[in-house]
Each structure stands twice: as structure tokens, then as C-alpha cells.
Amino acid sequence: MPEGGMDRPLPIGVREPRARARRLVAGRGRYTDDISLPRMLHVAFLRSPYAHARIRSIDVAAAAAAPGVEAVFTGRDIAAACNPWQGNHALFPDLDSPPQYPLAIEIARWQGEAVAAVVAETRAQAEDALALIEIDWEELPAVVDPEAALVPGAPKIHPDRPSNLALEFTTAKGDVDDAFARAAHVIEETFVFGRHTGVTLEPRTIIAEFDPTEERLVVHQSHQAPHQQQDLYARLLGIPEHKVRVICPDVGGAFGVKLQFYADEAAVAVIARLLGRPVKFVADRFEAFAADIHARDHRITARLGVDAEGRIVALDVDDLFAIGPYSQYPRASVTEGGHIARLTGAPYRLPAYRARVRMVYQNKGLIGHYRAVGQPIACAVAERLIDGAAAKIGLDPVEIRRRNYLRDEDFPYTSPTGVAFEHLSLNRCLDLLVEKLDLPALRAEQQALRAKGIYRGIGIASFVELTGPGPDYYGQGQVRVSSQDGCIVKLEPSGKVRVVASATDQGQGTDTAIAQVVAAGLGVRTADVHVLLGDSEVCPYGGGAYASRGASIGCEIAFRAARQLKGNVLKVAGALLQMPPDALDIRDGAIVDAEKGVERLTLADIGRVGYFQQYLLPPDLQPELAVVQHYVPRDQAYIAGNGIQASYVELDPETGFVKLLRHAVVHDCGLIINPLLLDEQIRGGVVQGIGGALFEEVVYGSDGQMLSATMADYIVPMSSEMPDIDVWHVEAGIGREKLGAKGVGEAGTAGAMGAVLNAVNDALLPFGARIAQTPCTPQRILRAIREARARGTTQSH
Amino acid sequence: MKAPSFRYVRPTSLEEALDVLAQADGQAQILAGGQSLMPMLAMRIAAPEILVDINRIPELAGITLENDLVRIGALTRYVELEKSSVVAEHLPLIARALPHVAHVAIRNRGTIGGSLSLADPAAEMPACALALGAEIELVSKSGVRSVGAEDYFLGLYETARQPDEILAAVRFPAARSGSACGFYELSRRHGDFALAGAACTARVEGGALKDLRVAMFGCDDRPVLAKKAAAEVERRGTSPEALAAAAEVLAEDVAPTDNVNGDAETRLHYAKVVFRRAVAMLLESTRG
């Protein structure tokens, strides 16, 4: 029988296009905003114009009387019907984020925090009425800069907390100070990683509907995790969980932005309950920039010690992480800092390692989990320092990595921070990259062009990514986020297959991948499988989409469930054919004898007998033609993947503009389920990583006013500036008993920033200049060149 | 992001439109391609009482060549300019600038009159109008008047147009033989408004540049003719060193301030870069 990737049955490994793509391109997608319910109202929020201000009084009378307005709510009104929440995590017991409410009650703590809600017949009417709400504001000093936030005597964002320090933790292994004392060279750099955000094409959207006769809340929402939301609405609004249903229809991009519990969305659910009418909220682009979660915002000082041959002796990382005024809920904002502590330098042998993270409150939007959470920064920091060490010793960047990588004989390996890596294929990825890109030739071209005054840079960056987490992190953290997924696979009487799964899709093609593994596991064609996702009432309980778990967990369980169904089908077939089930197989929807492949029955025969003609079966054989299975990875805390990226850029030293010439990725994702989806996931991730490296920045003024609240000011990468992105794979096997896919959704993002940062710095080398701030805007690059000139460090070239 | 409510009228003749404007007491706003106005309405930056949609007024569109003048109706869309052989032949500067104006979808709707009326300081068409010495035709109930580009752009989004006037057309002198042009802009992404740009024209006489006009955009609160720097080029010649020296006097022509795109120093630096590069491209074009 023909076989897919890593000896798995077809159609595993086949380039199937995304099932939803055709429908979406034809304009037949159904996003939350496409849904209109009878008697539906629309809500618009009044948002704080200040980063930090007290609400002395609030007068909604004029707004309430405006045309079309049904009701106006303030923070107190909503809080009366909703418990507050705290973004804490029991693995970090010192984190005690203050209670957060749907609407600000007394003090608004970031510009854009919702403080009042107008509910009207149309959104336009609701917006008209917003202008009639009168608030007497008392502006408070805005705490924006994280270093200033920690200065003793700084204004406190939460007066009842000891300071603006939300959490500090350190993790260490080995005698770091002693190792540095012995190091032949120490490379130190202070990095500033700017804030950016996810910019989903479809903004956050929610419709909540409460039926008081049934006391039932139904929420349609553009979200990644319907069961998480079901749990939260039930607990925070005090509705029994079986009476809460969350449906996530087509979702137009999410990237972690749609993974959080948002205060304004909580308010919508409360309002629907208070009014007994469906209520819709669609975040507009201003609101998206002001109130969607942001990511990054780290200042990191890091030191790398190496011996005379360039072998790492110690790495020390100190992260100042500004998270906005609250730790986000329910996951807590700590993960991004945690991943930086966990993963900086992860590809390398690290005899001594220390990481300190300080999480700081400030008057900016909340920091949440955006694609690759912390990993791009962990990668960029280590890879910059490694290149710095290589330059200092005069080693090639490739060679210094080879000297320091974890090697095959090191696995299974436990990192200095206690993360288990079953296997990493670092050297294989590097070798493939060098070969495919012909790096020596590229270097030669770069050198030749330099002589002509053309400044190009090559950057490479290795990364380790933690995908598909098991229950250790959130479970032990007492955070009600499921790391399990479930899947129902059901044979219809006609022999076609339905799948209902807890994994979710926001454009990745998760449903297509699930259809493929079910087709492979059962022995049918992908087209004969229909997959339903995103309904908390119908789907088995599970975590939805986060941490690159769709393939590693969602597909794993779909494959297992399909195989179990296959067993059940063959039992029925065996009884009908009076043959032992293991002498039979299912291929292309037909029951065949396993040895010769001769067709004996069809799946439609099994369906007919199994549902209508059970009299043909022995009396003790109850056909089970639908199975449900669940899976949570227990063997490791995370499924670790790895890869390497390369960026080739050209710098215009006169303007500081960087042109991306080429980008390449070599990635090890274990089993490849669908090369088409896989490559596009990686390319999309790379583009977002490039965005963070060169373009995207949420800019706030020193008063906490957002200066980048439109798509004209917040620059997302666009296709004309993007280079061709080559993607190559290393399929390193993991456990044969498993499907064996590792996560891939974040790989592109995890490594791109480091690769681009290294490439830009490589191009800057002849000028004696360095840049360690993202995004590397032309102005910052020019400044770096200017400062190097002033220092007189320009190399002759 | 929903527009505030307004009255919408869609006149089918210029006459009718001018009547509405005359009676509106400054509370009307004209809708052309809508590529700037619609977002401004949605963001509630613009809140007119009456929206006067001029898209059904045929006499406002079209490109004609009369004597040595190219007259372009205000409602002519960028895409029509891109396709026009008259523009390609007689307004090579505009032809060069067009691909830098926004993106295809926006060029399908956006109009030259809209751009000249909006007067974004970083927009391409106003700068071209200035470099080419265009005449802008403004019509009202009291008749037609022509304003030279140098007197038309008054400040940030501010022009000589009165609220009861419609920009009906713009007249460009057609390129003469022996003339050349150059265009260069810096933008973070293709199609973005420029961080800085320069559009220039000159006559080439025996290897020297005469009547060099360099319109700088994205460098000040309006498009600005770099008269001092251009005079330096005519004086010093066109070697790279001479161009660099000429660019150094740009601070006397333009006065960039700090903005989200960069601080004043960087923006002035960019002005110098685009000045040199645009003039260099002009020179390059004369070498065939």
C-alpha cells in the first residue's frame, strides 16, 4: 500500500488544499459578524482617553435618551452581574494580579480601556450616543516606562499593591558568576524588543444571547478556545455550565489575539443577560489596536561567556517585561517571560545558565499570548550573542553553532531550566540549510558586492520551540485551560464519515489536516470526511488552538479515534464475512482482504448493516460506528521542535532602509501531515516574525497615548516587501506508536526575528554599527550608523 | 467606526452641485473617489452635514490635450491616468509618479482632483502639480478661476479652494522636447505615503540643467519647491559632489518637524537623499 510521510498511510503527506479556502474565497464564509439574530442590539464602548485617570463622575442621561438607544451601562452596573477575575498562575505564587472587571469602575488604567457601554438598535446610533456620555476625569500620572515604573516612589498603578513589580523570578543552573570569571570572552548586549500585536483581518467579534426562560447563554464568538470561554462565562456570570454554549464560526485570523478573556467581551455577555436580547460587538480597528492584547515589550540585558575556541561557558539573561496594567486572563501574562527564561540558548550546551524575569505593571494595553509567545525573543537574544562571539573570535557563524549545539548523543536531554527534549535535529537542520542555500557562495557574493559599495547581510538563527503542552504548565498552575483534545469519528449509514473535534481552526487548515489523518487512519478518501469544529456544546471537551497543538494533539487524537473506528468497522465486517477482523483492511473506502487487497464489502455495506440490518450480525455484537477518544500528552511537558532560519538582506546605508532579498527555513516538525498547509503556516509565521523585526510597533507617547492606532501608522508587512521564503524539512521520527506530528504554527515566527536581526547586523558590520532594538526602523539603523561614526569605529572597507 | 449621519446628494450636473454648495454655508463636503474621505467619515474626523457625491457629473472627468496644455478633469481616476497615452507622452513625470500612489484598488477609485483637494503633504500628485507649474481650475456659482500650484497649496491639508468651490480640473503644460524629469520617494512599503519624496523637471542644455524645479513632498506641511537647492544645482553643476552640496541648503527650503515617521533631523536627511536621487534620475533619463 502506498504510504505517506514517515511510513504513515496516505493521504498523510499529501498536499491537500484547505477545505475552507474555496468557501471563503467564494464569499460564503460565515464569520461572527455575518450572523444576525432576531431582536439583536449593538453595543459600542466609551473608552478611556487617558492612560491613567480617575472617573470622578459619569453622566449617561443624555446618551440614554439618544435615538435608538436601549440602555447605557457603567462599570458598576456590569460588575454587579459578573465576578472579577485575576490573571494568576499557581506555578508563580508571587503573582497576585489585582481583580479586573468588565468595564473600568473607578480608575481607567490604559488608554482604550472600556468604561461605559451604549446599547442601541444600530452600531452607528450607539456610536452617536457615546459622544453624549459625560465623564469628569481626573488625570493621574501615567506610568509608561518599565524602568521608571520600578523606581521607588513611582506612582502606583494599583494602590493596594506594594509596587508596580508584578512578579520577579530567577532560574539558574551551574555557577554562573564563576563561569563568567573564567570565560575567554564575554559578549554583552542590551536589547529593546518593541511591542507589537496580532492584527487579525477579522477583528474580535461576539454575539451573546441569553434566554431567560431557559436561563441559557449562547455566545457566537471569533475565538480560538470555545470550551475555555464556556467555562469562563459559566463561572464569572454564575450560569450552570451545561447552559452555556460557545460557538466559534469561521474565524479570520487569531494568532493568540483571540485566546484571551477580554473585558469588553465579558461586558457583552453580561449585557445580553441583563437585557434578555442578543447583543453584538465588533471591535473596529481603533479598538483592535487599543484593546487587543499586545506582545513582546521586553528590555533584556544578556551576557554570553565563551572559551577561546568559542564554546559557551555561561549565559545570563535579565528580562524586564512590561505587561500593561493587569496580568491577562485566564493564562496569565507570565508565559512570555517564562519562555524567554526557559528557551534562551536552548539549542546549545549550556554549562551555566541564569535567567531573571521582572514583570512590571504599566499604563499600556495588556500583554497576552501572540504567536510564538516569548520564543522569538529567546531566539533573537541568544543568536545575536552567538554571532557576537563568532565575530569576536573570528569564527564563522555556522562553525560556532556547530561547536555548541546539543548533539544526538545528548538526547534525551533536560535543559538547564528543566525542560525535557526528547530529540532535536539541530545539526541536520543546519547542514541542510548550508547545503540548500549554498551559504559559502552566498558569503562570497556578499563580500564581492561589499567591494562595490553594496551592503548585504546574512543572518542565521536556530530555535527550539515548545509545542503541544501537556497538563503540567496550566494544570499545575491551577489555570482552567485544557491541554487535552477530544475527537468523535462517526461512520454515516452511507459509508461517509463525520468528525467532530475540539481542535479549532482560524485559517491554519486544522480541519483539513484532521480530515486527512482520519482518512488515513480509517482508510477512506479525504473528500469523504467532513469535520465540524468550534462548538462547545457539540464537540468533545478540549483546549482549542494555542501553542501549536492542532497537529501534535488535535490530529494525534483524530488519528487514534479513526483507528479505533476502523477496528470497530472490521469487527462488523469480519462477522459478515466470517473472517477474523485482522485479516481485513479498509482501503479507499472498501473493506478488502488485507493480503491480496481484493474488495469484499464497502463501508456503505457496513453502515447499512450497522444502522438498519443488525439482524445480520451475531446477537452479542453491538456495532459501534461512532467513537470518541481523548488525548493529553503525558510523557513530556512539551513536544519540543526545532529549526533554523536564514535571512539575506540589503542595507541602504544612506537611508537605513533594509530590503529583504531572501528568507529560508529548515524545520523539523516530526511527521508532515500536509506539506502545503505546513509550508504556508511557516511562511505566514515568518512574515509575522519579519513584521516584528522590521515594521510593526505599537507606539505610545510618554503620556501613554497610543500613536499607532491606524493601519497607516502601524505598519504591517505587505507582500511587495516580503522576500521569497524557501521552506525545507527534516522529518526526524518520534515514537512509532504515535502519529508523531510536532507543532508548526509558531515555528516561522519563532526564528524569523533572530535571523533578520542577525542579517541586519551583518550588513552593518562594515560600519562598525550594531542594532539591538526591534523593530529595526530606518531611523534606528541610521542612528546606529551615526553613533558608530561618532565613535570612529568604522572599519575600512 | 461608523460615519455620523449626513444628508447625501448626488447631482448629475456641475450646475446642480454648485447650487448645493452655495446653499450649504460651508457645511457640505464633496465626495470623489472616497479613498480618503470615507475613512475620515468612519473615524468621525470628517462630519459634514451634506455629502455631495460628484461621481455622476460627466463634465468633471476626462483628459484632453489642447495646444500645449493637458487638461485633466478632477474626477479622472488614477487608473485612467495610468492608461492614458496622452499622460504617457506629454506628462512623463506624472506617469512615473503614479505607480507610487497607493495600491491598485485605491487607484481604481481615487481621483486626481481628490488628491489635489485633500492636499496631503506627502502625496505625489500635488508635488507633480507644483513641479510642473500646473494651473488649478476652481469653479463656483460666481465663475471659474485659475490658481497656480504655487499659490494653491497653503498649508497642512489647506488650499486656496473656498468651501463653495469645486476643483474642476488641473492644467499641466505638456513636456517640451529637451525637457526631462525625475521622481524619487522613500516609503516604508510600496504604496505608502512617502516619508520623503522629490519630483523634478528641467531643461537640458548642452549637458547643463536649466529651469530646474524640484518639488519636495513629505518634507514639510505642504509640497514645497526647493528653490534654493535647485539654484545651487544650476550654479554648481551636476556631479555627485555638486548635488550633495546643493542638497545641503535644503534646510532653507523645507522645515520638517518631528512626526511618527522620524525626528526632524532624520526627515531633513531624507529630504536631502530624495533630492539628490530625484535629480540624479533626471540626469540619468537624459543619458537615454
Ligand SMILES: Cc1cc2nc3c(=O)[nH]c(=O)nc-3n(C[C@H](O)[C@H](O)[C@H](O)COP(=O)(O)OP(=O)(O)OC[C@H]3O[C@@H](n4cnc5c(N)ncnc54)[C@H](O)[C@@H]3O)c2cc1C
Ligand atoms: C491605504 C491608502 C494608501 C494611500 N496611499 C496614498 C499615496 O501613497 N499617495 C497618495 O497621494 N495618496 C494615497 N492615498 C490617498 C488616495 O490617493 C486618495 O484617493 C486621494 O488622496 C483622494 O482622492 P479621492 O478621489 O479618493 O478623494 P475623496 O476621498 O473623495 O476626497 C478627499 C477630499 O477631497 C475633497 N474633494 C474631492 N474631490 C474634490 C473636488 N473635485 N473638488 C473639491 N474638493 C474635492 C473631498 O471633499 C475630501 O475632503 C492612499 C489612500 C489609502 C486608503
